[in-house]
Amino acid sequence: MSIGEGGMSDITVTIRGVDSKAWKEFQGGIVSLHGNLYGNIGQEVTNALKLWLERHRGRESAVGIPADRLSVSYDDIGGLKEEIRMIKEAVELPLRHPELFRWLNLIPPKGVLIHGPPGTGKNILGRAATAEAKARLYTLSIQRMMGEFSEMGFRGFFQRAKETAPSVILIPDLGVMALGRQKAPGDPVDQILSWLLSEMDALEDFGRVVIIGIAPSPEELEPSLRQRFQREIEVSLPDRQGRYEILKLLTKKMPLADDVDLGRLADMTDQYQGILLWKICQEAATWALRRTLEHEKITDEAVTQEKLERIKVGMDDFLRALNSLKPEV
Numbered sequence: 001m002s003i004g005e006g007g008m009s010d011i012t013v014t015i016r017g018v019d020s021k022a023w024k025e026f027q028g029g030i031v032s033l034h035g036n037l038y039g040n041i042g043q044e045v046t047n048a049l050k051l052w053l054e055r056h057r058g059r060e061s062a063v064g065i066p067a068d069r070l071s072v073s074y075d076d077i078g079g080l081k082e083e084i085r086m087i088k089e090a091v092e093l094p095l096r097h098p099e100l101f102r103w104l105n106l107i108p109p110k111g112v113l114i115h116g117p118p119g120t121g122k123n124i125l126g127r128a129a130t131a132e133a134k135a136r137l138y139t140l141s142i143q144r145m146m147g148e149f150s151e152m153g154f155r156g157f158f159q160r161a162k163e164t165a166p167s168v169i170l171i172p173d174l175g176v177m178a179l180g181r182q183k184a185p186g187d188p189v190d191q192i193l194s195w196l197l198s199e200m201d202a203l204e205d206f207g208r209v210v211i212i213g214i215a216p217s218p219e220e221l222e223p224s225l226r227q228r229f230q231r232e233i234e235v236s237l238p239d240r241q242g243r244y245e246i247l248k249l250l251t252k253k254m255p256l257a258d259d260v261d262l263g264r265l266a267d268m269t270d271q272y273q274g275i276l277l278w279k280i281c282q283e284a285a286t287w288a289l290r291r292t293l294e295h296e297k298i299t300d301e302a303v304t305q306e307k308l309e310r311i312k313v314g315m316d317d318f319l320r321a322l323n324s325l326k327p328e329v
Contacts, residue, residue, distance in 0.1 A: 064136035064164055072128045077121060078249040079242025079274065083233055087112065087129045090231040091210050095133035095166040098206045110203045111211040113174075113229035115218050119275030120235045126170050126212040135166040135208075142176040145192050154192070158199045158209075165208040174213040178220040193225060200228045243269050243277060250281040257314035265318055271327045283321035288313040 074084050094101055094108030101108050114122045130137045138161050145154065161167040177189050203209055211229075218226050238246060244266035251262065269277060292311050 064138050064161070064167060066136055067131045067134045070127055070131040070137060072124060072131055074128050074132060076249070077124060077128060078246035079238040080121060080125060080235065083125060083235055084128075086231070086233050087114075087125055088132070090233070091126075091129040091168065091212065092133040094206075095135050095168075095208055095210065098208060102206060107205050109210070109230035110200055110205075111213060111229035111231075113213045113215060113218055113221075113226070113232045114235060115215050115232065116235035117216065117237060117273060119273035120237060121274045122214050122235050123170070123172055125233075125235065126168070126214065129212070130168040130170070133166060133168070135168050135210075136161070136164050138167060138169045140169050140171050142171060142173050142189075142192060146176075146188055151191075151195055154195045155199065158202075161209055162207065167209045169209065169211050171211065171213045174215040174225075175217075175220060177222065177225065178215075179222060193222060197224060197228060237271060237273060238277075240266050240270070243272065246274050246277050247281070250278055251313075254281070254285060255309070255312050257312035259315045260313065260318065261315060265322075268322060273327065276325060276327055280318065280321045280325055283325060284313050284317040287317040287320050291317075 077084065090109050090112045098108070100106075114126060116122055127137065138157070140157060158169070161169050177193055200211060203211075213229055215221060218229075218232055244262060247262045247265055247269075251260075265280075269280070272280075288311060296307065
C-alpha cells in the first residue's frame with residue numbers, strides 16, 4: 001500500500017499476519033473517513049494505520065484460557081475457607097449471575113487485589129475463581145509489558161477480554177509497580193500505570209470483566225492504583241488447621257503407610273507456606289521411590305500392580321523431607 005501527501009515521498013506500509021475480516025474492518029473505516037482507500041490520503045492515515053496494527057496485534061496476542069482448561073477448583077485449595085468465600089462474592093457471582101447484582105443495585109468490584117506472602121496460594125485462588133465462574137482467563141504480565149512497550153497493544157489486550165466476556169484479567173506481578181522502586185532512565189512503569197488506570201476506569205459496572213491483581217502488600221502500591229481495587233483479600237500463612245487441610249488434600253492420592261500422622265506433621269510445620277507443604281509431600285514421595293529402587297529391580301516391563309501396592313510413603317519419608325526443607329525467615 002503506497003501513501004503520498006503533496007511533495008512527500010511515497011510511504012510503503014507492508015501488512016502481514018492480519019486476518020481478512022479485521023483488515024476489511026479497517027478498510028471500511030478509512031473509506032468512511034476519506035472517501036477512498038488508496039492514493040493521496042496522507043501521513044495522518046499512515047499513522048492511524050500503524051496505531052491500528054499495534055492494537056490489533058495486542059488483541060491477537062491476548063490468549064484467553066477457557067474455564068474448562070484451567071483444571072482447578074476450590075476443592076484443590078486447602079486452608080482458605082474464608083478467602084474462598086470472599087472471592088466467590090467478588091468474582092464468581094458477579095460473572096455468573098450479574099442479574100442478582102442488578103436486582104439489588106449492588107455494583108460488583110471491577111478490581112480485586114489478592115495479597116500476602118509468596119507461596120500461600122494467591123494465584124491458584126484467582127484461577128479457581130475464574131474456573132468456577134466459567135470465565136476466560138487472561139494473564140497480563142507487567143514485567144513482560146515493560147519489554148514490549150506499546151499503548152495500543154495494551155489496549156488491544158483489554159479489548160479482547162471485553163469481547164470474550166465473562167473474562168478475568170490476572171496480573172500476577174502487580175508488585176513490580178511498587179512505591180519506591182528504583183527507576184532507570186526510560187522506565188515505562190509510570191506510563192503502564194497510566195494505561196492500566198485508564199482501562200480499569202473504562203470497565204463497565206456490569207461488563208463482566210474483572211481484574212485480579214496479585215501483590216505482596218497493598219501498602220506497596222501507588223494509592224491511585226490501590227483505589228481501583230475495590231475489594232482486597234489477604235492470604236496469609238496457614239494456621240495449624242489450615243496446614244492439616246492442605247496436607248490432607250496433597251496426600252489424598254498418595255499411598256500412605258499406616259504410621260503417617262498428618263496431625264503431627266501439621267504441628268511440626270508452623271510458618272510453612274502452602275507451596276512448601278507441597279514440596280515436602282513431593283520430597284517424601286521421592287524418598288519412598290528411592291527406597292523402592294534400592295530393593296526392586298526395574299526392567300523394561302511395566303511394574304505390576306502387586307509391586308505397586310507394596311510401595312508406601314511412610315512417616316520417616318516425611319521426616320526426612322522436613323529436615324531438608326525449611327521455611328525462609
